[in-house]
Amino acid sequence: MQYRITKQRQLILEEMRKLHFHPTAEEFYSLIKRKLPGMGLCTIYRNLEKFQELGLIEKIQGVPIRFEGNPQPHNHIKCVKCGKVEDLPARITLDEKAIKAMGYQLHAYTVEINGICLPCQKNDKTKEE
Ligand SMILES: [Zn+2]
Numbered sequence: 001m002q003y004r005i006t007k008q009r010q011l012i013l014e015e016m017r018k019l020h021f022h023p024t025a026e027e028f029y030s031l032i033k034r035k036l037p038g039m040g041l042c043t044i045y046r047n048l049e050k051f052q053e054l055g056l057i058e059k060i061q062g063v064p065i066r067f068e069g070n071p072q073p074h075n076h077i078k079c080v081k082c083g084k085v086e087d088l089p090a091r092i093t094l095d096e097k098a099i100k101a102m103g104y105q106l107h108a109y110t111v112e113i114n115g116i117c118l119p120c121q122k123n124d125k126t127k128e129e
């Protein structure tokens with residue numbers, strides 16, 4: 001059976017692409033359920049999986065599985081306290097010349113940036129008081 005992008009599915013995809021963080025299916029569901037009344041978590045999950053198969057969004061493997069809706073190449077920052085992963089506004093670039101100078105042919109690279117997000121910093125402060 002052919003998968004058709006219905007209006008409802010289009011809306012799910014659009015909502016997903018607007019996000020600059022990476023929700024789990026549950027988080028995404030609670031965000032959009034008011035806009036899509038009558039749609040259950042299972043349907044949302046199935047559609048996200050399908051979008052991922054079609055290459056429209058990406059899945060970030062881990063526990064729990066998160067979804068990436070931002071189609072632009074970008075870097076991530078991860079909160080070491082709550083595990084939240086957000087998009088960085090600027091892309092990190094690598095000094096490729098320096099790598100070439102070492103004689104390497106560059107294939108791929110990943111950058112991991114960790115920090116503590118604002119809500120977690122606030123949480124820490126209230127605990128200290
Ligand atoms: Zn945090």
Ligand SMILES: [Zn+2]
Nearest residue numbers: 068070086087
């Ligand atoms: Zn992202």
